Amino acid sequence: xxxxxxxxxxxxxxxxxxxxxxxxxxxxxxxxxxxxxxxxxxxxxxxxxxxxxxxxxxxxxxxxxxxxxxxxxxxxxxxxxxxxxxxxxxxxxxxxxxxxxxxxxxxxxxxxxxxxxxxxxxxxxxxxxxxxxxxxxxxxxxxxxxxxxxxxxxxxxxxxxxxxxxxxxxxxxxxxxxxxxxxxxxxxxxxxxxxxxxxxxxxxxxxxxxxxxxxxxxxxxxxxxxxxxxxxxxxxxxxxxxxxxxxxxxxxxxxxxxxxxxxxxxxxxxxxxxxxxxxxxxxxxxxxxxxxxxxxxxxxxxxxxxxxxxxxxxxxxxxxxxxxxxxxxxxxxxxxxxxxxxxxxxxxxxxxxxxxxxxxxxxxxxxxxxxxxxxxxxxxxxxxxxxxxxxxxxxxxxxxxxxxxxxx
Amino acid sequence: xxxxxxxxxxxxxxxxxxxxxxxxxxxxxxxxxxxxxxxxxxxxxxxxxxxxxxxxxxxxxxxxxxxxxxxxxxxxxxxxxxxxxxxxxxxxxxxxxxxxxxxxxxxxxxxxxxxxxxxxxxxxxxxxxxxxxxxxxxxxxxxxxxxxxxxxxxxxxxxxxxxxxxxxxxxxxxxxxxxxxxxxxxxxxxxxxxxxxxxxxxxxxxxxxxxxxxxxxxxxxxxxxxxxxxxxxxxxxxxxxxxxxxxxxxxxxxxxxxxxxxxxxxxxxxxxxxxxxxxxxxxxxxxxxxxxxxxxxxxxxxxxxxxxxxxxxxxxxxxxxxxxxxxxxxxxxxxxxxxxxxxxxxxxxxxxxxxxxxxxxxxxxxxxxxxxxxxxxxxxxxxxxxxxxxxxxxxxxxxxxxxxxxxxxxxxxxxxxxxxxxxxxxxxxxxxxxxxxxxxxxxxxxxxxxxx
Numbered sequence: 001x002x003x004x005x006x007x008x009x010x011x012x013x014x015x016x017x018x019x020x021x022x023x024x025x026x027x028x029x030x031x032x033x034x035x036x037x038x039x040x041x042x043x044x045x046x047x048x049x050x051x052x053x054x055x056x057x058x059x060x061x062x063x064x065x066x067x068x069x070x071x072x073x074x075x076x077x078x079x080x081x082x083x084x085x086x087x088x089x090x091x092x093x094x095x096x097x098x099x100x101x102x103x104x105x106x107x108x109x110x111x112x113x114x115x116x117x118x119x120x121x122x123x124x125x126x127x128x129x130x131x132x133x134x135x136x137x138x139x140x141x142x143x144x145x146x147x148x149x150x151x152x153x154x155x156x157x158x159x160x161x162x163x164x165x166x167x168x169x170x171x172x173x174x175x176x177x178x179x180x181x182x183x184x185x186x187x188x189x190x191x192x193x194x195x196x197x198x199x200x201x202x203x204x205x206x207x208x209x210x211x212x213x214x215x216x217x218x219x220x221x222x223x224x225x226x227x228x229x230x231x232x233x234x235x236x237x238x239x240x241x242x243x244x245x246x247x248x249x250x251x252x253x254x255x256x257x258x259x260x261x262x263x264x265x266x267x268x269x270x271x272x273x274x275x276x277x278x279x280x281x282x283x284x285x286x287x288x289x290x291x292x293x294x295x296x297x298x299x300x301x302x303x304x305x306x307x308x309x310x311x312x313x314x315x316x317x318x319x320x321x322x323x324x325x326x327x328x329x330x331x332x333x334x335x336x337x338x339x340x341x342x343x344x345x346x347x348x349x350x351x352x353x354x355x356x357x358x359x360x361x362x363x364x365x366x367x368x369x370x371x372x373x374x375x376x377x378x379x380x381x382x383x384x385x386x387x388x389x390x391x392x393x394x395x396x397x398x399x400x401x402x403x404x405x406x407x408x
Numbered sequence: 409x410x411x412x413x414x415x416x417x418x419x420x421x422x423x424x425x426x427x428x429x430x431x432x433x434x435x436x437x438x439x440x441x442x443x444x445x446x447x448x449x450x451x452x453x454x455x456x457x458x459x460x461x462x463x464x465x466x467x468x469x470x471x472x473x474x475x476x477x478x479x480x481x482x483x484x485x486x487x488x489x490x491x492x493x494x495x496x497x498x499x500x501x502x503x504x505x506x507x508x509x510x511x512x513x514x515x516x517x518x519x520x521x522x523x524x525x526x527x528x529x530x531x532x533x534x535x536x537x538x539x540x541x542x543x544x545x546x547x548x549x550x551x552x553x554x555x556x557x558x559x560x561x562x563x564x565x566x567x568x569x570x571x572x573x574x575x576x577x578x579x580x581x582x583x584x585x586x587x588x589x590x591x592x593x594x595x596x597x598x599x600x601x602x603x604x605x606x607x608x609x610x611x612x613x614x615x616x617x618x619x620x621x622x623x624x625x626x627x628x629x630x631x632x633x634x635x636x637x638x639x640x641x642x643x644x645x646x647x648x649x650x651x652x653x654x655x656x657x658x659x660x661x662x663x664x665x666x667x668x669x670x671x672x673x674x675x676x677x678x679x680x681x682x683x684x685x686x687x688x689x690x691x692x693x694x695x696x697x698x699x700x701x702x703x704x705x706x707x708x709x710x711x712x713x714x715x716x717x718x719x720x721x722x723x724x725x726x727x728x729x730x731x732x733x734x735x736x737x738x739x740x741x742x743x744x745x746x747x748x749x750x751x752x753x754x755x756x757x758x759x760x761x762x763x764x765x766x767x768x769x770x771x772x773x774x775x776x777x778x779x780x781x782x783x784x785x786x787x788x789x790x791x792x793x794x795x796x797x798x799x800x801x802x803x804x805x806x807x808x809x810x811x812x813x814x815x816x817x818x819x820x821x822x823x824x825x826x827x828x829x830x831x832x833x834x835x836x837x838x839x840x841x842x843x844x845x846x847x848x849x850x851x852x853x854x855x856x857x858x859x860x
Contacts, residue, residue, distance in 0.1 A: 058807035060775060060784070060824040085775065085826035089782065089801075293823030297814070305823065345803045 007031065009038035009046045013310070017174055017385045023378035025286070025388075026327070029315035036319070037299040044308035050319035050339070052299050053311045057288075057343035061296050064088065064346060066289040067308045070172045077226050079234040081346065088345060090220040095231060096349060098212035102147055103353045110356055113139055114364045121400045122368075128375065129400065131365070131393040136247035139357055140240030147239075148232065149208025150197065158236065161190045165233075166241045169386045190236075194229050209235070239350055245284035245389030246275070246358045251365055252393060253278055253329050255374045260331045264366040271359040274331040278358065279317075279340025281329050286314040286388045288342055313339040364403070371398040417517055417735055419445040423505055425495045426521030426661075427451025429459070430700025430723040434519055435485045437731030447487040448513055450505065452522070452661075454492035455546060461720060463549040464571055465753055468556065468578035474546045495522070498668040500693060516695065517734050520665075520677055520685065521727070523701040524658035524718060529566070534628025539636030540652045543571060552653065556582055560650035563587075564639050566625050568595035570752045572655035573608070577754040580615045587618040587647045589625055589639075592839035600761070600797055602837030603771050604785055607778040607799075611755040628652060658718060660702050670696070676704035676716045681743045683730040697734055699726040708745045710764065719750040747809055751802070760802045763787065763795030763812040765836070772833040775804065775824045784808070787836060788818025 007015070009032070015021055016028040029048060032038070036049025047053050056062050063084050071078070080091040117135050121127060129135070141159040144150075150158050164186040167179060175183075197210065205211040213223055213231060223231070254261040264270045290309040295302050303309065316339045318326040323333075341348035348354070365372070375394040382391045422438060424431045427449045435449055451457075457479045466472030490507065497506035498518075505513045526542035529535035539560075541552045556563070556579060565576045568590035579586045592598065594605025595612060612619040624642040631637045638648045662672040670693070671678035671686045677698045678686045683705070685696040698705070700723040704714040729744040736742075751760040765771075768787030776783030776799075784804060787795040793816045796808035811820055819831040 055807065055810045058804060059810070060804055060807050060822045060827075062807070063825065085801075085824070086782075089826075293825065294821045297816075343803075344807065345801075347803065 008041070009035065010041040013040060013046050016312075017171065019381075019383060019385075022381040022383075022385070022388060025314070026318060029312060029318055030327075032312060032315050033319055037301055037303070039301075040310075044310060045303050046310050046312065048312040048315035048319070049299065050316040050322035053313065053316040053339055054343060055298060056290055056296070056309060056311060057339075057346070059296065059344075061292060061294045062290040062309070062344075063293050065291050067291045067306075068172075068289075077230060079230045081234060081238070085345065087222065090218075090222045091227070091231070092345070092349070093220075094213065094216050094218050094223055095235075098209055098216055099147075099235075099349060100352075102209055102212070103350075103356075106143075106353070107356055107360065110139075110143070110360045111364075113142055114360050115403050118364060118368055118400060119402070122402050123400060126396065126398050127400060128394055128396050129369075131251045131395055132244065132248050132390055133392065135361060135365075136244045136251070136393070137240075139247070139361060140243035140354075143353070143357065144236060144239040147209045148197075148235065149201070149206050149210050154193075157193070159240075161186055161193065162236050162241055165190065165237055166384055166387050169237075170384055174385065190233060191229060194232050197232075198225070198228065238348075239353075241387050242284040242348075242350075243354045243357050245387060246278060246354055247361045248390045248393050249282040249284065250275060250278040250358055250362045251395070252374075252379065252390065253282060254362065254366065255372060255395065256377070257329055257331075260329065261366055261372075263331065264363065268363045268367070270331055271363040273333065273336070274362065275355055275358045276336045276338060276340075277329060277331050277333050280323070280333070280336055280338035281317065283314050283317060283338070283340040284387060284389060285340070285342070286386055287312050313342065368401045368403060369395065369397045370401060372396070417445070418442050420516035421446045421448070421514060422517045422519065422734065423448045423450065423513055423515035424519045424521060425450045425505060425664075426519075426523055426700065426702070427453070427457050427489070427491060428521070428523055428700070428723075429457065429479060429720065430521040430523070430727045431519070432457040432479055432485075432727075433482070433724050434521060434699055434727035434731045435487055436482045437728045438735060439483060439485050441731055441735040443731075443735050445516075447485060448515075449487050449489050449491075450493060450495055450507065450513065451489070451491045452494035453545060456489075456491070458546060460544070463546070464543055464574035465578060467549045468543075468553055468575065469581045470553070470557070474550060477546075495664045498665055498670070500668050500670065500696065503695065518696045519730055519734065520696065520698045520702060521700045521723075522661040522664070524660050524676075526571075526654065527657045527659050529628065529652075529654045529656075533626070534630060534636070536634075537628055537630040537636040537652075538634050539630075539650055540628060540654065542654050543575060544658075552651075555651045556584060560584065562647065562649040562651075564589070564625075564647055564649035564652040565655060566639075566652060567591075567655035567657070568608075568612070568619070569599065569655060569657070570596070570750075570754075572653070573612075573754040574752060575653050575655060576612065576617055577615065577756075580617065580755075585618070587620065587649065588612065589620045589623045589641060591622070591624050593621050593837075595619070597837075597839045598766065600765050601768065601771055601787075602839070603834060604765075604778075604797060605837070607783075610779075611757065615755050625652075658701070660716075662702065676702050676714075678714060679703055679705045681706055681708060681745070682733050682741045683726060683744055684733070697730040699723070699730040705744060708743060709747075710767070715748075717746075717748050717750075719748060721749045722746055747813055749809070757781070757799055758802055759797065759799050760805050761795065761797045762805055762809045763793070765795035765797060766838060767794045768836045768838075770818065770833040771836040772819045772831050773828065774820065774822055774831065775801065775827050777828070786818065786820055788833060791818050792816070793818045793820055 012032050016025045032048035036052050038046045145155050168183045288311045292303050292307045294305050320326050341351045372395045379390040379393045459477045462477050494508045495505050496508050526544040562585045563579050565572050565588045568588050576586050594602050595608040597605040626640045638646045659674045660676040665672040669687050671688045679698040680692050683697045684692040685698050701718040704716045707715040725746045729742050733741050749762045765787040768789050770788045773785050782800040784798045798805045819833050
């Protein structure tokens with residue numbers, strides 16, 4: 001029975017998506033967790049329990065096809081995020097083999113990029129910094145542009161396209177006609193830009209990731225021109241729209257927990273488990289989706305074959321059956337197998353890079369900002385519900401010190 | 409029972425015999441559980457605890473040095489280490505461990521984690537010959553590595569189980585000619601059955617290995633100098649080889665428990681489901697616990713038998729269960745009931761298993777296919793899923809784990825996008841069983857054991 005005190009799964013999902021709850025959707029997730037597997041009025045399933053999400057992320061009966069009626073792209077022209085085996089595995093193999101070697105040994109370079117971004121604000125007196133605009137955003141944009149071989153002068157264009165496209169990942173019924181039109185425009189602009197880049201590389205390949213993907217020796221021949229463009233679009237958005245939120249959410253957690261900030265300042269190694277805790281406590285990717293290839297018995301009920309499934313990763317990360325004191329930010333939490341990077345065959349390819357970027361950025365913030373404090377708490381949030389994070393994160397400080405310690 | 413024993417032990421003296429993976433993780437877990445007393449680790453080997461899985465892979469092939477396989481420490485354990493001092497005896501009523509150097513170490517609680525060793529080749533049929541190797545310790549691996557880089561004209565590997573397969577694979581990486589003998593029809597047959605075994609046989613052959621199924625080694629023969637010269641096989645043929653690697657299973661390190669009254673033999677030390685050691689007449693000993701490869705216990709999921717798992721994952725999990733039970737009172741005891749899991753890397757493939765495939769009567773491939781690189785095979789017993797094996801697709805296996813835990817119907821209805829249109833289970837073809845029959849060891853014989 002649905003009453004005012006026990007909202008339905010449909011209500012709870014709508015509340016979690018509502019912009020007014022963007023700064024703190026967690027109380028709504030907590031209520032979802034009372035029914036870790038729940039059917040919504042439209043026949044789709046809302047999964048909030050940690051074990052249940054984990055199971056469905058790994059389950060061979062789960063398809064990555066979200067059955068999204070808005071997605072009219074033919075299946076072959078969708079990114080590997082939405083592909084199933086065996087095509088998914090073939091695509092992922094190519095991307096992994098080209099991507100992973102290019103991010104190895106990158107920590108020193110990341111340290112230099114972070115140092116350069118903060119150096120712009122170094123001074124002797126008090127000041128302010130928008131951690132989103134001045135650090136969390138430009139860092140991953142520069143990294144992904146360098147990886148792909150996007151010319152530096154195109155970074156602003158490339159970056160703004162990514163921002164505009166990210167909104168397109170949200171459930172369609174939360175978007176206005178105006179937004180949908182704008183999305184189509186952005187998609188068109190990105191396609192044009194990428195086609196130009198691809199044409200240029202076709203005649204003069206480099207040692208960048210784009211050239212690697214184009215000329216990868218692949219017996220499966222999966223990376224056709226359309227798939228190449230789709231994969232680039234995925235790397236562009238997934239490659240930094242997530243990391244910006246990881247760094248911003250981590251900064252927010254530090255500023256709300258001054259004792260943790262103080263610990264990180266004296267113990268930079270804390271950055272490693274701390275970033276894992278950010279990924280659990282306030283993950284950049286709040287939810288994911290699947291569909292059922294067969295009937296799935298789970299948590300005492302059956303998700304029928306053909307159902308759409310919404311996986312509330314951020315809710316699962318706060319499941320008290322899995323994490324002790326789930327609503328506490330514990331920077332050195334042990335046994336922290338969070339859902340922040342998803343799981344199963346679609347586990348985030350960029351996890352290593354995202355971790356490194358966030359660890360280095362957060363350690364530098366702790367090391368260099370003296371007496372930092374949030375100017376607005378909560379900060380203003382972006383519209384996006386799935387890739388959720390602050391729009392701005394203005395931090396006032398007594399001084400931004402020049403760097404003394406090695407960044408990595 | 410003393411008051412402290414009834415309440416679980418947080419102070420006093422705990423002695424851990426065995427300073428490898430299970431012993432180290434148990435010691436760490438004891439501190440995590442709040443044990444503040446005196447902690448002693450006794451190890452037969454002179455080394456700090458190290459990781460064994462790389463020995464047959466990276467160390468043999470030369471990618472890893474033995475200095476790089478020290479086990480990472482999860483936390484500071486503030487322990488007294490007695491390394492290179494094997495335990496030689498146990499006085500259960502006197503609560504005392506005797507050491508090879510004549511010392512005795514008194515305890516309030518004891519954890520036995522002495523593991524297993526490689527089954528040696530019999531002396532009468534050439535076991536003492538120079539060039540005959542086993543692989544279990546760092547020294548074994550370094551010796552064998554030395555023999556392999558010397559460039560023998562041929563290596564003989566006796567046994568195509570997991571260790572045998574990994575050693576063979578490393579030898580091929582080094583470009584060495586290898587002959588492998590295998591008692592049953594295929595490699596891996598006792599752990600995974602003949603269907604998956606036939607796929608594994610193809611890996612051997614593609615790698616250029618001279619695989620001899622249905623064949624055992626009758627005797628190893630040497631030169632007058634005492635160096636290995638050749639092996640005489642059960643079919644009467646001979647194989648010239650300068651190096652032989654004996655990979656025919658493991659024996660539990662329990663000799664030091666002779667006369668202790670505990671139920672211990674070459675198969676292991678018997679405990680109850682809460683890791684408490686049992687006496688020979690089946691009574692739990694309140695202050696003696698067992699964990700890791702050496703433990704045999706009644707796993708609640710597999711009734712009617714004792715299970716021993718020489719798996720890396722189990723060593724860690726059982727160490728945690730034992731540490732918890734050592735430090736907690738009767739109302740808070742845990743039962744050790746892990747879902748068995750292990751992995752192996754051979755011939756460029758990553759193989760992972762969950763559940764107990766060896767219990768099965770039937771097998772069916774549910775994703776990929778046996779002649780492709782990647783596949784998942786599931787195992788059923790009486791229409792229930794009991795295990796799954798994934799080759800080069802480890803990430804999907806956790807999904808099957810939940811199905812095995814739940815005792816899902818077999819064959820499983822998955823609808824997997826890379827699976828066959830129709831699932832057609834076949835006999836799992838475990839050696840020594842009539843087609844379609846259930847395991848003959850289900851009630852009495854030792855439980856299926858597998859590598860790590």
